[in-house]
Amino acid sequence: MTGFLQNTFNGLVSGAFYALLALGLAVIFGMLRVVNFAHGAFYMLGAFGAYVLLSEAGVPFWAALVIMPLGLGLLGMALERAVIHWLTRLDPLYNFLLTFGLTLILQDLVKSRYGVQSSPYATPSALSGSVDFGLFDFPAYRVFILGFAVLVCVAVWWVLTRTRVGMVVRAATERPELTPAFGINVGRWVTPVFGFGIALAGLAGVLAAPMRAVNPLMGADLIIVVFAVVVIGGLGSIFGSVAAGFGIGLVQAWGEAYLSDFPIVSQTIVFVVMAVVLLWRPAGLFGREEAPA
Amino acid sequence: MRRTVGVVAASAAVVLVAGCGGGGPQSGGDQELTGDKIVLGVLNDQSGAYSELSGRNSVKAVEMAIADFKTKHGDQAVTKEITVETADHQNKPDVANSKAAEMYDRKGVDIILDVPTSSAALKVADVAKEKKKLYFNIGAATTELTGKSCNKYTFHYAYDTYMLANGTGKVTTEQVGKNWYILYPNYAFGQDMEKSFTAAITAAGGQVVGKDGAPFPNTSGDYSTYLLKAPGLNPKPQVLGTMQAGAELVNVVKQYNEFKLRDKGVGLAVGLMFITDIHSLTPAALAGTTYTDAWYWNFDQTNREFADRFQKETGTRPSFAHAANYSAATQYLEAVQAAGTDDADTVVKQLEGKEVNDVFLRNGKIRAEDHRVIHDAYLAQVKPQAEVTEPWDYVKVLETIPAAEAFAAPSPDCKL
Numbered sequence: 001m002t003g004f005l006q007n008t009f010n011g012l013v014s015g016a017f018y019a020l021l022a023l024g025l026a027v028i029f030g031m032l033r034v035v036n037f038a039h040g041a042f043y044m045l046g047a048f049g050a051y052v053l054l055s056e057a058g059v060p061f062w063a064a065l066v067i068m069p070l071g072l073g074l075l076g077m078a079l080e081r082a083v084i085h086w087l088t089r090l091d092p093l094y095n096f097l098l099t100f101g102l103t104l105i106l107q108d109l110v111k112s113r114y115g116v117q118s119s120p121y122a123t124p125s126a127l128s129g130s131v132d133f134g135l136f137d138f139p140a141y142r143v144f145i146l147g148f149a150v151l152v153c154v155a156v157w158w159v160l161t162r163t164r165v166g167m168v169v170r171a172a173t174e175r176p177e178l179t180p181a182f183g184i185n186v187g188r189w190v191t192p193v194f195g196f197g198i199a200l201a202g203l204a205g206v207l208a209a210p211m212r213a214v215n216p217l218m219g220a221d222l223i224i225v226v227f228a229v230v231v232i233g234g235l236g237s238i239f240g241s242v243a244a245g246f247g248i249g250l251v252q253a254w255g256e257a258y259l260s261d262f263p264i265v266s267q268t269i270v271f272v273v274m275a276v277v278l279l280w281r282p283a284g285l286f287g288r289e290e291a292p293a
Numbered sequence: 294m295r296r297t298v299g300v301v302a303a304s305a306a307v308v309l310v311a312g313c314g315g316g317g318p319q320s321g322g323d324q325e326l327t328g329d330k331i332v333l334g335v336l337n338d339q340s341g342a343y344s345e346l347s348g349r350n351s352v353k354a355v356e357m358a359i360a361d362f363k364t365k366h367g368d369q370a371v372t373k374e375i376t377v378e379t380a381d382h383q384n385k386p387d388v389a390n391s392k393a394a395e396m397y398d399r400k401g402v403d404i405i406l407d408v409p410t411s412s413a414a415l416k417v418a419d420v421a422k423e424k425k426k427l428y429f430n431i432g433a434a435t436t437e438l439t440g441k442s443c444n445k446y447t448f449h450y451a452y453d454t455y456m457l458a459n460g461t462g463k464v465t466t467e468q469v470g471k472n473w474y475i476l477y478p479n480y481a482f483g484q485d486m487e488k489s490f491t492a493a494i495t496a497a498g499g500q501v502v503g504k505d506g507a508p509f510p511n512t513s514g515d516y517s518t519y520l521l522k523a524p525g526l527n528p529k530p531q532v533l534g535t536m537q538a539g540a541e542l543v544n545v546v547k548q549y550n551e552f553k554l555r556d557k558g559v560g561l562a563v564g565l566m567f568i569t570d571i572h573s574l575t576p577a578a579l580a581g582t583t584y585t586d587a588w589y590w591n592f593d594q595t596n597r598e599f600a601d602r603f604q605k606e607t608g609t610r611p612s613f614a615h616a617a618n619y620s621a622a623t624q625y626l627e628a629v630q631a632a633g634t635d636d637a638d639t640v641v642k643q644l645e646g647k648e649v650n651d652v653f654l655r656n657g658k659i660r661a662e663d664h665r666v667i668h669d670a671y672l673a674q675v676k677p678q679a680e681v682t683e684p685w686d687y688v689k690v691l692e693t694i695p696a697a698e699a700f701a702a703p704s705p706d707c708k709l
Binding site: 120 | 506512
């Protein structure tokens with residue numbers, strides 16, 4: 001029982017990263033119809049930025065947690081204005097190529113300056129202990145990540161459902177053709193939403209720095225699973241991306257714990273789930289079938 | 294930026310070397326060199342996971358070996374025209390295969406050096422056999438290079454999975470604890486390491502109470518399931534042996550510390566670790582961890598002098614792979630010098646059975662039976678942060694493992 005709870009907890013922690021990344025992808029796709037392949041690179045930049053801030057300017061983790069998402073959000077907005085914006089009206093393939101190219105450029109820029117070897121980043125001292133849950137104790141930093149990610153997801157949900165901005169975003173996501181007909185200027189929200197999605201990726205990156213290897217390829221490895229998460233949740237579905245993020249984290253952790261005699265299963269389980277979901281519900285668990293034109 | 298300058302400098306050095314050699318007088322009468330020159334090929338990972346522990350700095354090390362060879366032999370040198378060709382194999386077997394063929398056929402390369410990643414290393418061994426050209430493998434760990442895939446032109450220079458397992462497995466079992474839990478990445482290298490370690494642990498009177506193959510590549514980067522399981526096994530393991538390498542090793546160690554396994558009485562032993570890994574993790578994260586090293590830069594005065602020169606060239610301390618590339622290039626050039634020709638079969642004869650002592654090989658011997666190059670290995674332990682007195686001086690050598698014990702006896706599978 002204790003073991004099960006621990007594994008469940010761990011699954012939720014891994015899931016928190018998937019959820020934050022998938023949420024960013026979902027809002028960007030909803031608003032811009034762009035599948036942002038550079039998302040993993042921004043996650044990496046978040047972690048790397050935290051490392052550079054700490055090692056070269058002595059900026060602590062807590063400050064990085066604010067600075068990096070803001071900085072990367074602004075960078076994202078600039079990129080959206082400078083390049084992505086011009087391609088949104090064309091075939092989605094163009095933005096696919098563009099964002100994939102961006103990934104390679106960002107990765108190689110970091111690689112050329114810092115190399116491929118992982119960079120050291122310690123857990124903030126306030127969170128280096130353990131939290132006692134009676135049945136078992138758990139690293140405090142992991143508890144923090146889980147709580148923080150849930151908080152962010154709830155905040156995003158609140159903004160989307162309770163504010164005017166959120167209404168516009170949801171309307172534009174769900175009925176992209178109809179919304180402008182009501183006289184709503186969707187265009188002015190496109191750039192901030194893109195920046196916001198990127199900021200979430202950066203935030204996940206900062207959170208990952210103390211517990212994952214910080215190197216230029218860290219995002220490239222993770223993003224494959226995140227795309228599977230987005231597809232399972234339903235492309236563009238905001239709730240679906242979060243639910244699928246935590247769900248996949250759990251499935252992976254349980255798979256590793258209870259099917260450890262078959263390593264091949266835990267290795268492929270995410271994609272098996274994805275295939276099954278697509279066969280059963282082609283639009284994903286929470287996605288809506290495109291209405292026939 | 295420094296890296297770019299380094300590359301430019303390296304290219305300049307190659308051009309310079311090539312320029313000086315052109316038209317120089319040949320010493321002696323019967324020299325038989327194809328094109329009157331020697332070309333060394335360094336084929337390794339120059340952009341991916343292993344580019345720091347070897348990569349372009351190994352090309353530098355080979356250039357240092359050429360410069361030293363020229364200084365030593367002066368006008369008596371078999372040729373003054375010695376150049377380096379280099380290529381990035383991206384750790385992909387198919388790329389390694391085509392680059393190796395291109396080096397031998399089109400670039401006039403006499404010997405290929407390095408080639409990390411076992412699957413790529415084995416492909417290049419096939420190419421060397423087919424083209425009848427020399428190949429010194431340094432970067433790869435698989436014992437198959439001197440086992441069923443051995444051939445007349447392939448030599449395995451620096452280390453292998455047996456050496457790693459034998460040193461770490463045996464001594465840790467004797468000194469830290471008899472019960473092990475082994476965590477390995479589930480692919481050829483990891484499975485090979487797991488088998489070698491289990492054999493070494495059992496032979497030393499220990500037992501493996503649990504083992505798990507983690508996904509490879511581990512896209513989630515999470516190992517907590519395994520780390521939580523380890524202390525609860527019955528009997529409880531005293532040692533966690535991790536066979537992960539590079540960034541995956543960093544993940545395992547970070548999370549090992551997060552779950553405070555050392556405080557729960559589970560020590561850490563690492564299958565394969567390079568000095569660059571310790572640098573990434575910081576010695577504090579690894580203090581007390583034991584592993585087997587093929588060479589350590591601050592072991593003695595000879596190594597230190599080499600490391601100082603290397604640092605002048607590259608700005609960093611050498612890993613064992615860098616020192617081994619230097620040594621391999623030197624030993625090849627000396628063999629050509631002694632043979633007076635770069636004809637592969639003649640050079641192989643010159644190398645076989647040779648006993649060598651140089652900056653990398655201590656009590657070294659190039660075994661004629663299987664072309665395994667044996668030499669002293671070292672059992673190393675990561676120092677506590679407080680004992681680290683200068684950058685990169687992260688380990689102390691606990692024990693020197695004599696060459697004859699460090700490596701396995703020639704495999705019956707190998708027929709040259």
